[in-house]
Amino acid sequence: xxxxxxxxxxxxxxxxxxxxxxxxxxxxxxxxxxxxxxxxxxxxxxxxxxxxxxxxxxxxxxxxxxxxxxxxxxxxxxxxxxxxxxxxxxxxxxxxxxxxxxxxxxxxxxxxxxxxxxxxxxxxxxxxxxxxxxxxxxxxxxxxxxxxxxxxxxxxxxxxxxxxxxxxxxxxxxxxxxxxxxxxxxxxxxxxxxxxxxxxxxxxxxxxxxxxxxxxxxxxxxxxxxxxxxxxxxxxxxxxxxxxxxxxxxxxxxxxxxxxxxxxxxxxxxxxxxxxxxxxxxxxxxxxxxxxxxxxxxxxxxxxxxxxxxxxxxxxxxxxxxxxxxxxxxxxxxxxxxxxxxxxxxxxxxxxxxxxxxxxxxxxxxxxxxxxxxxxxxxxxxxxxxxxxxxxxxxxxxxxxxxxxxxxxxxxxxxxxxxxxxxxxxxxxx
Amino acid sequence: xxxxxxxxxxxxxxxxxxxxxxxxxxxxxxxxxxxxxxxxxxxxxxxxxxxxxxxxxxxxxxxxxxxxxxxxxxxxxxxxxxxxxxxxxxxxxxxxxxxxxxxxxxxxxxxxxxxxxxxxxxxxxxxxxxxxxxxxxxxxxxxxxxxxxxxxxxxxxxxxxxxxxxxxxxxxxxxxxxxxxxxxxxxxxxxxxxxxxxxxxxxxxxxxxxxxxxxxxxxxxxxxxxxxxxxxxxxxxxxxxxxxxxxxxxxxxxxxxxxxxxxxxxxxxxxxxxxxxxxxxxxxxxxxxxxxxxxxxxxxxxxxxxxxxxxxxxxxxxxxxxxxxxxxxxxxxxxxxxxxxxxxxxxxxxxxxxxxxxxxxxxxxxxxxxxxxxxxxxxxxxxxxxxxxxxxxxxxxxxxxxxxxxxxxxxxxxxxxxxxxxxxxxxxxxxxxxxxxxxxxxxxxxxxxxxxxxxxxxxxxxxxxxxxxxxxx
Numbered sequence: 062x063x064x065x066x067x068x069x070x071x072x073x074x075x076x077x078x079x080x081x082x083x084x085x086x087x088x089x090x091x092x093x094x095x096x097x098x099x100x101x102x103x104x105x106x107x108x109x110x111x112x113x114x115x116x117x118x119x120x121x122x123x124x125x126x127x128x129x130x131x132x133x134x135x136x137x138x139x140x141x142x143x144x145x146x147x148x149x150x151x152x153x154x155x156x157x158x159x160x161x162x163x164x165x166x167x168x169x170x171x172x173x174x175x176x177x178x179x180x181x182x183x184x185x186x187x188x189x190x191x192x193x194x195x196x197x198x199x200x201x202x203x204x205x206x207x208x209x210x211x212x213x214x215x216x217x218x219x220x221x222x223x224x225x226x227x228x229x230x231x232x233x234x235x236x237x238x239x240x241x242x243x244x245x246x247x248x249x250x251x252x253x254x255x256x257x258x259x260x261x262x263x264x265x266x267x268x269x270x271x272x273x274x275x276x277x278x279x280x281x282x283x284x285x286x287x288x289x290x291x292x293x294x295x296x297x298x299x300x301x302x303x304x305x306x307x308x309x310x311x312x313x314x315x316x317x318x319x320x321x322x323x324x325x326x327x328x329x330x331x332x333x334x335x336x337x338x339x340x341x342x343x344x345x346x347x348x349x350x351x352x353x354x355x356x357x358x359x360x361x362x363x364x365x366x367x368x369x370x371x372x373x374x375x376x377x378x379x380x381x382x383x384x385x386x387x388x389x390x391x392x393x394x395x396x397x398x399x400x401x402x403x404x405x406x407x408x409x410x411x412x413x414x415x416x417x418x419x420x421x422x423x424x425x426x427x428x429x430x431x432x433x434x435x436x437x438x439x440x441x442x443x444x445x446x447x448x449x450x451x452x453x454x455x456x457x458x459x460x461x462x463x464x465x466x467x468x469x470x471x472x473x474x475x476x477x478x479x480x481x482x483x484x485x486x487x488x489x490x491x
Numbered sequence: 492x493x494x495x496x497x498x499x500x501x502x503x504x505x506x507x508x509x510x511x512x513x514x515x516x517x518x519x520x521x522x523x524x525x526x527x528x529x530x531x532x533x534x535x536x537x538x539x540x541x542x543x544x545x546x547x548x549x550x551x552x553x554x555x556x557x558x559x560x561x562x563x564x565x566x567x568x569x570x571x572x573x574x575x576x577x578x579x580x581x582x583x584x585x586x587x588x589x590x591x592x593x594x595x596x597x598x599x600x601x602x603x604x605x606x607x608x609x610x611x612x613x614x615x616x617x618x619x620x621x622x623x624x625x626x627x628x629x630x631x632x633x634x635x636x637x638x639x640x641x642x643x644x645x646x647x648x649x650x651x652x653x654x655x656x657x658x659x660x661x662x663x664x665x666x667x668x669x670x671x672x673x674x675x676x677x678x679x680x681x682x683x684x685x686x687x688x689x690x691x692x693x694x695x696x697x698x699x700x701x702x703x704x705x706x707x708x709x710x711x712x713x714x715x716x717x718x719x720x721x722x723x724x725x726x727x728x729x730x731x732x733x734x735x736x737x738x739x740x741x742x743x744x745x746x747x748x749x750x751x752x753x754x755x756x757x758x759x760x761x762x763x764x765x766x767x768x769x770x771x772x773x774x775x776x777x778x779x780x781x782x783x784x785x786x787x788x789x790x791x792x793x794x795x796x797x798x799x800x801x802x803x804x805x806x807x808x809x810x811x812x813x814x815x816x817x818x819x820x821x822x823x824x825x826x827x828x829x830x831x832x833x834x835x836x837x838x839x840x841x842x843x844x845x846x847x848x849x850x851x852x853x854x855x856x857x858x859x860x861x862x863x864x865x866x867x868x869x870x871x872x873x874x875x876x877x878x879x880x881x882x883x884x885x886x887x888x889x890x891x892x893x894x895x896x897x898x899x900x901x902x903x904x905x906x907x908x909x910x911x912x913x914x915x916x917x918x919x920x921x922x923x924x925x926x927x928x929x930x931x932x933x934x935x936x937x938x939x940x941x942x943x944x945x946x947x948x949x950x951x952x953x954x955x956x957x958x959x960x961x962x963x964x
Contacts, residue, residue, distance in 0.1 A: 143604075208826035265861070269809055276817070280824070291825045293758035293817045338603075349736060353760040360658075360748040361755050365827065 069326050069484045075471035078321035085464035092457030099450035105443045112444030114169070114179055115428060119448055120455030121166040122282060122424050127310060127459060128163045130303030131156030132233055133271055134311070136264035137304075142257070145335040147479040148328060149311040152318075154240055155466035156307065157233040162462045164226050166455055170282065175218045182206070183213040183288045201365075205288040213288060218281050225274045232267050239263075240474060247476040256476070272300055286431035290369045292358075298350045305343045306420040309413030312336050314467070316406050323473050327483050330404050337403030340416065344397060348390040372430040377439030385426050388419035421452065503793060511798065513608045513946060515790025520944045523791070527686075527938045528693050530786055536933065539785060544929040550922020557915040558633060566636045568912040574905045575895045579913040580634035582887040583920065585742055586770065587627035588668065589763075589883060591675070592735060593771025594620025598678055599731035602724065608799055610942040611792050615782070615931070616775050617679040622927040623774070624672045626920040631664070633916075660744035667741040671734050678727045684710050685720065685941035739767040746890060752833035753894035756821070762814030769807035769853075770883035772800050776876035780869050782932065791938055794867050801866035804879065808857045811886075815854065829899060837893045841906070845889050852882025 103113040135153040138146030146153075170180065178185030183206045186192035193203040206213065243256040276296025284295055312333070318324040358366045374382055393412050402408045425448050429435045474480075505512050514523075561568055571578040594616040601609040632638045644665045646655050655662045688710035691703035710716060743763035746754040776797065783792040822834035837846050856878055859865045866872060892907050931937065944950060 205826045209824060212824070272813060273816070289826075291821055293756045293814075293821045294761065295757075296817070297758065297761060297813075345733070349740070350761060353740060354757040356744070357747045357755065357757050357759070361750050363750060363755075365825075 069486070071473065071475065071480075071484065072322040072326065075323045075473045075475070077318060077467045077472045080321070081318075081464050081468050084317075085461045085468075088457050088461035088464060092454050092461060095450050095454035095457055099447060099454055102443055102446050102450055106447070108442075108444045111179070111432075112442075112447040113451055114173055115432065116447035116449075116451030117166075117169050117455070118174060118180060118282070119421075119424055119428050120452035121163070121170055122428070123306070123421055123452055124159075124163050124166055124455055124459040126299075126303045126306050126420070126424075127456075127463070128156055128159050129229055129271070129275070130307035131311075132229065132236065133268065133300070134304055134307050135236060136232075136267045136271070139257075139260040139264040140268065143335075144479045144482060145332055145339060147474070147477055147483065148315060148324075148332050149336075150240070150474050150477075151470060151472045152311050152314045152467065153307070154237050154470070155463055156310070158237060158466040158469075159459060159462040160226070160230055160233055162459060166459075167222060167226075171219055171222060175215050181213075181218075181285060181288075183209065183285060184215050184218070187214065201289045209285075209288060213281075213285055221277055221281055225278055228270065228274065232263070232271075235263060236260075241470070244471070244474060244476045252476070253478055257478075272296070275300055275303075283427060286428065287369065289365070292354055292366075292369075294350055294354050298347075298354070301343065301347050301350060302420060302423070305347050306417055308336065308340055308343060309416040312340070313410060313413045313417075316410055318472060319406075323471075327473055329483065332483070333406070333409065334400075334403045337397060337409050337412075340393070340412065341397040341403075344390060344393045344416070348386075348394070351389070372436035373426060376437035378426075378430060378437065381422075381426050381439060385419070385423050388415060388422055393419070421456075503790075511793050511795035513611065513793060513795050514943060515793060518790065518947060520947065520949065523943050523947070524689060524693075524940050526788070526791065527936050527940045527943075528690055530932070531690060531934060531936055532694060532699065537785075540929065540933060544926070547922050547925035547929055550919055551926045552922075553915055554919020554923055557912055557919050558629075560912065561633055561916070562638070566634065568910060569916075570907055570909045570913055571634075572905065572907075574898060574903050575892055575907040577634075577891055577895070578907065579909055579917060580630045581745070582884065582891050583917050584627050584630040584634075585763075585887045586884050587623045587630075587920065587924075588742060589739060589767035589770045590774045590880070591620040591623035591627065591671075591771060592739060592764070592767035593775050594618070594623075595671070595675060595678075595731050595735050596768055596771065597775070598682070599728040600735060602728045603732060607946055608795055610946055611938055612775060612779060612796055612800075613942070614679075614682065614939045615778060615928075615937045616771075617675065617682065618928065618931045618935075618937070619774060619778060620675045620771075621672070621679060622924050622931075623771075624668065624675065625927070626924050628668060628672065629920065631661075660741060660748055663741045664745065667734075667738045671738045674727065674731050674734055678724075678731055681720070681723050681727060682939060682942075683935065684708060685712065686936045686939060688712060689940055690936060735768075736764055739763045746894075751894050751898055752827075752829045753818075753837065753890065756818060758814050758817050758821075762811060765807045765810035765814070766883060766886060769804060769811055770880050772804045772807070773876040773879035773883070776800050776804075776872055777880065778928065780873040780876075782937070784869070786932075788938070791943065794869075797869055797872050798863075798866045801860045801872055801875075804875075805857060805860040808853060808860075808879070812854045815850070833894065833897065836897045837889060840893060840897065842889075842893060842896075845885050846893070849882045849885040849889055852878045853886060854882075 099113060099116065103110050106112055131153040134146070135150065135157065138150065138153075174180030175184045178187075182198060182202065186198050186202075186206060187210070189198065189203045189206040192198045193200065198206070211217075239256070239259060243252070243260075246252045246256065276299075279296055279299045283299075284290060284292075315324055315328050315333075319328040355370065358370060361367070372378070392415050396402055396408075396412050396415075402412070429445075429448065430437075503511055503515060569578060569580070571580070594613075597609050597616040598613045598620075601613075632641045635641060643649075643653055644655060644662065646657075655665075684707060687703050687707035691700055691707050691710075694700045694703055740760040740763065743759040747756060747759040749755060779792055779796065779800075783789050819834055822830045825831075837843065857875065859871075860875065865875075896905050896907055898904070
């Protein structure tokens with residue numbers, strides 16, 4: 062639908078503005094500073110770098126969520142064809158291209174956590190009968206380690222991770238390559254349909270594959286920290302959690318980029334409002350899954366399941382759990398109810414920051430109580446501060462990589478049927 | 492999905508996007524109104540309608556017989572026993588409630604997502620929701636054995652100090668389903684009002700003018716009316732959206748909060764909701780395809796609708812498949828012998844065949860919908876919708892029967908074989924549903940004319956001043 066001379070036109074230069082380089086430098090500086098603090102804390106804590114490693118796992122899981130959650134949202138956008146996602150396509154692509162760094166972040170988890178058994182008790186006590194005899198593990202843990210040995214072993218851990226990363230990397234390569242090729246293909250008859258079919262076919266199977274493989278990975282990386290624990294909705298919760306953390310980051314990126322061209326001309330209130338509504342949907346979906354799982358397990362009150370929640374509620378953890386609900390749901394829910402808020406950049410930005418923080422907070426609540434010294438025993442120590450320093454460093458480095466990738470390509474995809482509408486004046490479809 | 496194999500000059504295709512049009516070409520405000528309203532206002536009822544209505548009435552009569560006999564003899568005429576104390580009643584209840592979900596999703600969530608293609612199908616999908624809830628609501632009521640005491644389910648100040656058990660999800664069902672039914676009826680009726688106004692204005696008979704006039708609540712189509720109508724629609728959509736999730740979630744709690752292998756699992760809430768939408772969309776297709784053929788509505792319910800609904804079915808079917816896979820995997824990963832036995836029994840036990848029926852119907856065959864040509868074939872999609880709904884019924888059968896017949900204690904194991912009264916009651920509700928639907932398509936506009944008119948190119952807001960279309964165009 063052309064609307065005559067009211068439509069805006071795209072600026073000639075579609076690359077991200079130069080100030081993104083400043084962000085990257087700042088992120089790098091922050092990363093180094095956090096890392097220095099983390100190392101100092103590692104020496105001071107005297108816990109043999111245990112908390113450093115746990116904090117590393119936390120940071121890795123968060124950065125994994127940003128990178129591959131970006132891939133998930135990108136594929137979802139191709140499938141739904143929604144206008145809301147067109148404008149964030151390129152930022153999402155930039156997130157996905159950080160995967161090599163995320164893989165590097167995984168290596169300490171694999172080497173120290175699994176191969177050396179510093180994080181996973183199934184790796185540390187693969188000889189479960191001796192460990193049981195020496196009272197190093199409980200009967201339940203021994204049974205779980207024995208039963209799941211086929212899956213929970215170091216070799217399988219590495220193979221699963223490497224296979225999954227390889228598949229995801231292939232997907233990321235295709236999504237990014239085709240995106241540029243599509244732009245170059247503009248003008249050819251039938252190209253719009255051709256590319257849409259191609260992206261839909263790739264993404265349809267991609268979302269399916271990713272959903273399954275993510276479940277496998279989170280079982281290895283997070284759920285198996287407590288080998289006795291299981292929950293069928295766990296993978297789905299991570300899937301939604303990734304979208305929960307990626308969408309606010311994409312919105313924040315657009316807001317920051319909208320201070321200059323080309324995003325200044327293309328980021329309209331309509332799309333901002335729509336993305337705010339989508340955030341609201343993720344807030345609700347996230348809490349829906351979390352509360353559903355809690356209600357089922359709490360009412361069941363079975364000895365196999367309930368300790369997982371008790372470990373995360375008692376001994377001071379109730380404060381963390383309560384704040385988790387407040388940050389994760391109560392605050393964003395109440396704020397995003399307002400239609401005006403979603404249309405005012407500065408206020409929506411606050412909600413986006415809250416959502417990202419809530420996700421980081423939630424990952425902390427998921428990880429730390431798995432360890433014997435921390436279950437039902439939240440204690441302030443030098444070591445616990447690693448959960449700020451190490452993830453802080455990893456996230457800052459990841460952000461630096463993200464900003465670097467953002468600068469490498471045009472931030473607007475030019476050969477997309479939504480572009481014409483995005484360039485229209487807002488009132489036309491308001 | 493795009494249509495790269497379709498002829499480029501096909502008038503049913505949008506030349507800009509290559510997708511099928513939501514409304515066929517050449518339609519005007521007048522033609523849409525005439526096409527839809529004529530179905531209701533005509534004095535000539537098609538013979539086919541009478542034929543279908545007669546069959547549906549026959550099945551409804553069978554339901555009346557079955558329920559009457561039930562009231563006379565008690566629930567002993569059904570196969571329910573210990574340990575399968577719920578049997579067909581809960582299976583049918585969950586199945587019917589699930590079917591209703593598509594109507595709410597189409598009318599509320601797709602409205603909020605600005606999915607214009609929903610406009611042609613939302614009216615009869617909403618009607619389908621109401622009729623499905625009627626069929627569903629009947630089962631718990633007759634299952635209690637003394638339906639005249641059904642009001643005990645509600646917390647009321649009883650002199651006998653009866654008070655519902657608020658910790659029971661069965662009570663949550665009462666509130667969830669009654670809220671759902673209320674909102675669905677209100678939403679459906681509000682959506683009907685502009686069209687009822689049109690019907691009142693077009694009706695030739697005094698009776699028609701009076702009836703539609705009463706139902707239209709004084710609708711005049713003024714700007715003020717439209718503003719209030721739009722506000723009410725959005726508010727109701729906002730209220731109905733959480734209901735799409737909450738109703739089947741609460742129903743999933745009926746099972747999930749119980750400590751029974753195969754029931755007590757955290758994936759149940761989202762997996763039940765996805766399953767509900769899956770079966771609901773299947774039923775919308777089951778209804779839409781014959782209707783568009785019989786009433787020649789192919790240019791209002793186009794292949795775009797069939798295609799999109801096929802995609803929704805495929806997506807929700809895959810979520811359901813994800814749920815099944817997770818259940819199987821976690822049965823092993825739980826390291827619980829009981830969970831593992833439950834899954835083995837579900838697959839290879841005495842009624843293991845029913846598990847493979849559901850896998851075939853819900854997972855294996857629907858993968859054909861990945862193929863675009865399949866999704867664009869109305870006949871095949873009709874067949875697929877029937878297959879999916881068969882599979883979804885078996886899903887509930889498997890959940891209820893296999894888990895209850897083989898719980899923790901072998902001493903309490905049992906068998907279940909439905910009686911003729913079980914089958915008659917279920918088939919009877921299919922008849923009642925169809926009976927009500929036949930009445931709906933004959934006496935009310937099944938496609939929202941007012942919303943379809945807004946989708947025509949003439950209704951688009953223009954940035955440049957253009958001459959107004961002539962009256963009647």
